[in-house]
Every structure is written in C-alpha cells, then in structure tokens.
Amino acid sequence: MATLATFMRDTSAKRRGGANMVAAEKTDAVRAQEVRTRQDACLLRALPNDDIYFYSKRIDNGRVVRQADPEARGECWSAVGAAAVLLVLGASIIAPHVGSVLAGYKLEALKQERQSLIDQKRDLEVREAGLLSPARLNDLARIRSLGSPVSGQVIHLDAAASVDGNFARNQAPVVPTPTLPAQLSAQ
Numbered sequence: 442m443a444t445l446a447t448f449m450r451d452t453s454a455k456r457r458g459g460a461n462m463v464a465a466e467k468t469d470a471v472r473a474q475e476v477r478t479r480q481d482a483c484l485l486r487a488l489p490n491d492d493i494y495f496y497s498k499r500i501d502n503g504r505v506v507r508q509a510d511p512e513a514r515g516e517c518w519s520a521v522g523a524a525a526v527l528l529v530l531g532a533s534i535i536a537p538h539v540g541s542v543l544a545g546y547k548l549e550a551l552k553q554e555r556q557s558l559i560d561q562k563r564d565l566e567v568r569e570a571g572l573l574s575p576a577r578l579n580d581l582a583r584i585r586s587l588g589s590p591v592s593g594q595v596i597h598l599d600a601a602a603s604v605d606g607n608f609a610r611n612q613a614p615v616v617p618t619p620t621l622p623a624q625l626s627a628q
Contacts, residue, residue, distance in 0.1 A: 571577065582588075
C-alpha cells in the first residue's frame with residue numbers, strides 16, 4: 442500500500458513521462474524545498490497515507506433476488522452423501538473398539554461383583570458356623586432350661602409313608618399292621 446499512496450501523490454506530469462517529466466521533477470523539488478522552509482521546526486511531519494480517507498457507503502440489497510443454480514443442488518447432495526459415507530465408515534471403524542472397551546468395563550464390574558459375593562458368602566459361612574456351633578447351642582439350651590429329649594418325644598418323619606404330601610404332622614405316626622396275602626386277595 443505504501444507504493445500505491447506514493448503513486449497517488451505523484452503529479453500527473455511524472456506519470457505522462459517523456460520531456461515533461463524532467464520539468465515536473467524540477468517543479469516537485471522546488472515545491473518540496475519551499476514547503477520545508479515554510480514548515481516550523483517543531484512540527485511533526487505527516488504520517489504516511491494521512492491524506493487517504495475511507496468512506497462507508499450503505500448498500501441496500503433489498504431488491505436483489507438470488508437465482509437458483511441447478512448445479513449447486515447436485516453438489517450439495519453429493520457433499521451430504523460423501524459426509525454420510527465418511528460418518529458410516531468412521532463409525533464402523535470406531536464401533537468395535539468402543540464395544541471392546543465397554544465389554545472390558547462390564548467384565549471388571551462383574552469381577553468386582555463376584556469378589557464381593559465371595560466375601561459375603563465367606564462372612565455368612567463364618568457367621569453360620571458361629572451360630573451352629575455346639576458350644577453356643579448348649580449355652581442357649583442351658584439359658585432356656587432345655588434338656589435332652591426322651592425316647593417318646595422324638596418323631597421320625599417318613600417321606601415314603603406320607604400319601605397326601607404332608608411331611609410334618611401333629612399326630613403320632615400310624616404303625617402299619619402286617620396284612621396277609623389272603624386278605625388282600627379277598628378284597
């Protein structure tokens with residue numbers, strides 16, 4: 442831009458060239474000398490391109506109507522299609538890796554759950570062993586004044602003898618009487 446500004450300040454005699462150019466140079470040199478002598482020594486010289494002004498012109502495009510370009514529609518759809526193909530390709534490349542990472546997370550969660558269940562089982566087994574220990578049961582029996590059962594108090598349940606499926610009964614078991622084969626054939 443500096444050369445353009447210098448070109449704009451140039452006199453028309455210089456731009457024409459030829460014999461008038463030497464005269465124009467002389468007049469420019471003389472004019473510059475006069476300007477220098479007239480200027481005050483304390484004043485600053487002008488900034489470059491100080492004499493160039495930019496104006497903002499308001500443009501109204503309200504009457505301009507855009508005409509449809511028939512080729513632009515096809516280019517747009519081809520760009521959308523290419524983007525869709527790239528998206529599907531990228532997704533198909535990334536999907537297996539994402540699936541394996543998610544499966545790894547699930548596997549680690551299941552391993553942690555398994556370990557916590559094993560720990561719970563171990564705790565419950567220790568607790569059960571403590572609750573069923575003979576020493577503890579004897580202490581509970583002594584506290585509640587329980588004694589050993591006598592022979593008539595114990596009833597053994599026989600699953601084969603139960604016809605109706607009731608294994609626990611409040612009745613004494615019925616002792617089967619031996620039947621004779623003749624009684625069976627008579628009936």
